[in-house]
Amino acid sequence: MSAELTRGENTQLEIVQAAHQLFIGQGYHGTSMRQIARSAGIALGGIYNHFSSKEDVFVAVLKAYHPYHEILAAIDVAHGDTIESFVESVATQMVAALRKHPEFLNLMLIEIVEFKSQHVPTLFSDLFPRFAEFGNVFASYQDRLRHIPELIMTRAFVGLFFSFYITDALIGSQIPAQMKEKALEHFIDIFLYGIVNRGQVETSKF
Amino acid sequence: MSAELTRGENTQLEIVQAAHQLFIGQGYHGTSMRQIARSAGIALGGIYNHFSSKEDVFVAVLKAYHPYHEILAAIDVAHGDTIESFVESVATQMVAALRKHPEFLNLMLIEIVEFKSQHVPTLFSDLFPRFAEFGNVFASYQDRLRHIPELIMTRAFVGLFFSFYITDALIGSQIPAQMKEKALEHFIDIFLYGIVNRGQVETSKF
DNA sequence: CCTACCGATCGGTAGG
DNA sequence: CCTACCGATCGGTAGG
Numbered sequence: 001m002s003a004e005l006t007r008g009e010n011t012q013l014e015i016v017q018a019a020h021q022l023f024i025g026q027g028y029h030g031t032s033m034r035q036i037a038r039s040a041g042i043a044l045g046g047i048y049n050h051f052s053s054k055e056d057v058f059v060a061v062l063k064a065y066h067p068y069h070e071i072l073a074a075i076d077v078a079h080g081d082t083i084e085s086f087v088e089s090v091a092t093q094m095v096a097a098l099r100k101h102p103e104f105l106n107l108m109l110i111e112i113v114e115f116k117s118q119h120v121p122t123l124f125s126d127l128f129p130r131f132a133e134f135g136n137v138f139a140s141y142q143d144r145l146r147h148i149p150e151l152i153m154t155r156a157f158v159g160l161f162f163s164f165y166i167t168d169a170l171i172g173s174q175i176p177a178q179m180k181e182k183a184l185e186h187f188i189d190i191f192l193y194g195i196v197n198r199g200q201v202e203t204s205k206f
Numbered sequence: 207m208s209a210e211l212t213r214g215e216n217t218q219l220e221i222v223q224a225a226h227q228l229f230i231g232q233g234y235h236g237t238s239m240r241q242i243a244r245s246a247g248i249a250l251g252g253i254y255n256h257f258s259s260k261e262d263v264f265v266a267v268l269k270a271y272h273p274y275h276e277i278l279a280a281i282d283v284a285h286g287d288t289i290e291s292f293v294e295s296v297a298t299q300m301v302a303a304l305r306k307h308p309e310f311l312n313l314m315l316i317e318i319v320e321f322k323s324q325h326v327p328t329l330f331s332d333l334f335p336r337f338a339e340f341g342n343v344f345a346s347y348q349d350r351l352r353h354i355p356e357l358i359m360t361r362a363f364v365g366l367f368f369s370f371y372i373t374d375a376l377i378g379s380q381i382p383a384q385m386k387e388k389a390l391e392h393f394i395d396i397f398l399y400g401i402v403n404r405g406q407v408e409t410s411k412f
Numbered sequence: 413c414c415t416a417c418c419g420a421t422c423g424g425t426a427g428g
Numbered sequence: 429c430c431t432a433c434c435g436a437t438c439g440g441t442a443g444g
Binding site: 235238239240250251254259260 | 421
């Protein structure tokens with residue numbers, strides 16, 4: 001892709017790539033502009049030809065590396081004649097998409113810890129319409145599901161699998177083999193079992 | 207409690223308290239030893255009479271403020287004749303315990319982002335035996351539950367409610383009212399519905 | 413895009 | 429053993 005870039009654009013890209021590597025390895029305050037410059041192959045002052053501040057570099061890294069395009073694409077690609085196959089397809093592809101970008105979790109944690117989530121509202125407002133759209137898919141299977149608001153169902157789905165992803169990424173190496181084995185499949189199974197109405201008496205209190 | 211402390215112990219406590227406040231507000235690298243000293247009411251050099259380094263201060267803060275004692279106490283206090291009342295009791299008290307210590311999430315994120323989870327194995331190995339013990343409670347309700355390994359069930363439980371806690375803490379202010387309302391109760395309900403065997407044909411693939 | 417410099421501040425240390 | 433300073437210095441920082 002770099003063949004089509006002007007020299008200026010190429011330098012900008014190298015700054016973002018270098019900064020990304022350093023941020024996920026050392027955090028934001030733990031990384032200096034001099035390190036970024038050196039790693040990008042330019043002088044310190046050269047960064048300020050492309051970015052107005054260190055924070056500006058971080059925002060560019062956030063935008064360049066967040067994988068929600070791919071996660072949402074995974075939702076679009078997902079298919080299934082039944083709610084079961086749909087949920088399994090989405091979950092599998094979401095986890096696969098997140099696993100392809102283990103650095104993103106790190107980036108978001110930096111955003112939370114060192115920026116107090118300052119830039120999150122922007123990211124979330126981009127995401128929310130698609131999030132609501134996802135809820136509509138649940139609504140289309142309404143007759144097979146228990147009476148739970150779609151947005152709650154969507155949040156529970158995202159939360160459950162995001163928590164799977166986070167616990168897998170963070171403490172996966174310490175989790176006993178018994179626990180890791182088929183854990184995602186069990187997570188999917190528990191979620192489905194939790195939302196699908198199997199025709200017996202509705203026991204939800206809500 | 208401070209009435210029983212020697213002057214040296216009191217100073218040490220004030221350093222830890224000051225450092226805690228600053229770390230959760232600014233991160234580790236975003237906080238200077240001078241800020242900690244000023245906030246603790248002593249000179250910079252005085253910190254080094256109690257701690258050998260800035261990292262040493264952070265470890266002391268981590269140990270002093272992690273609330274797993276209280277979370278595990280919440281589990282001990284939880285009771286219920288049925289799996290439903292037990293899960294509801296534990297979930298409610300865990301969320302309440304975590305909500306009483308919103309700073310702990312921040313501390314753990316600093317540990318992850320800025321220390322690459324270096325100190326986590328120690329914390330987790332303290333926790334794991336109690337974690338397994340919790341799984342045994344599920345085992346005691348075995349005849350009412352689907353055939354899912356206890357540790358998977360425990361991880362799903364912890365993951366689901368930890369994800370509720372995290373999403374609530376991080377983006378709670380941006381979640382539509384419809385979504386927040388009774389969300390915890392719905393989470394509990396979904397989990398219970400997902401693990402309890404209601405006597406019909408077992409549909410789990412596992 | 414580089415050189416070179418600024419005011420300031422970083423964690424940590426010295427001896428008194 | 430502790431508190432509270434001193435002058436000096438470390439590698440590294442934002443920003444012009």
